Amino acid sequence: MILQRQGRKRAVCFGVGWVLIVGLALAGCTETPSATAGVDRATTSDNSDTEEQTMSKEAVLAGGCFWCVEGVFLELAGVREAISGYAGGSAQTANYQAVSSGRTRHAEAVRIVYDPEQLSFEQLLEVFFATHDPTQLNRQGPDVGPQYRSAIFYADDEQKEIATAMIARLMSERVFNAPIVTTLEPLETFYMAEDYHQDYVACNSMQPYIIQQALPKIQKVREKFGDLVQE
Numbered sequence: 001m002i003l004q005r006q007g008r009k010r011a012v013c014f015g016v017g018w019v020l021i022v023g024l025a026l027a028g029c030t031e032t033p034s035a036t037a038g039v040d041r042a043t044t045s046d047n048s049d050t051e052e053q054t055m056s057k058e059a060v061l062a063g064g065c066f067w068c069v070e071g072v073f074l075e076l077a078g079v080r081e082a083i084s085g086y087a088g089g090s091a092q093t094a095n096y097q098a099v100s101s102g103r104t105r106h107a108e109a110v111r112i113v114y115d116p117e118q119l120s121f122e123q124l125l126e127v128f129f130a131t132h133d134p135t136q137l138n139r140q141g142p143d144v145g146p147q148y149r150s151a152i153f154y155a156d157d158e159q160k161e162i163a164t165a166m167i168a169r170l171m172s173e174r175v176f177n178a179p180i181v182t183t184l185e186p187l188e189t190f191y192m193a194e195d196y197h198q199d200y201v202a203c204n205s206m207q208p209y210i211i212q213q214a215l216p217k218i219q220k221v222r223e224k225f226g227d228l229v230q231e
Contacts, residue, residue: 056080057116059124060087060153060187062107063132064140068214069110071201072131075221077230078118083111084193084200087153087185094191102145109153111190119228121159125152125166127225131217134170135178141213150180153187160184 063069066084073082086094089106093099099106112124132140134150154160167180201214222229 055115055117056113057121058155059112059114059121059159060109060155060190061112061124061128062087062109062149062151062153063128063134064108064148064150065143065213066108066110066193066197067200067204067210068140068217069108069132070199071210071214072127072217072221073110073112073124074199074201075218075230076114076119076124076127076225076228078115078228079112080115081111081113083113084197085109085111086191086193087187087189088151091189091191096194096197099147100145102147104147106147106191107149107151107153108147108193109151109190111192121162122166123228125163127221127228128152129166129170129175129182130224131220133176134180134182135176137181150182151185152182153185153190155187160186 061069061073070082070084073079086099086104086106087109089099089104093104094106098104099108114124132150136150138144138146138149140148140150152159152163154163163184167182167184170176171180201210201218204210205215
């Protein structure tokens, strides 16, 4: 597995008035990418970062607009980072404008870095399946296209086995009224999305799309998985 690790800048949250001006210009999980935004940035880490990484595990999940997925997983205690990005396609087209065309093979995905002593991969999947509709093919709500597909990008055989078993259990228990169409795809490379996509819910909490699509998912996590949510 190759993981395209890139420096993550925390998004800068501006005032609510500015957010509303930008938010009202957006019809959904779409916006014009910054002319200077990119996915190929180098990063360095100190010894403390290295020590934390050795105690962390990672999962890459796609469940529609990555703004919503990122917002959901940042609620959980034990999640150190939730980074919006692209998985399933090549480096040449790992940018928002290209991915939004639906022709790049990428999915909008989130790379979750978590503490395995506080959370398990199985618990992450429980939250994942509870906060999006895995029976919708190539869409989530108003967002349509293969870039919005439900997918689990497994890093190893263990993740694949856990995901396969969970899907089988959910199907046998008939948790959903239609077949689960979530794909299991090997994780080859994860490309971090442009900076303005990071921490999107926190920085744009008054945007209509976030209010209508992301916040109900976050509220569901707080209600259904209260024992996993950060205090």
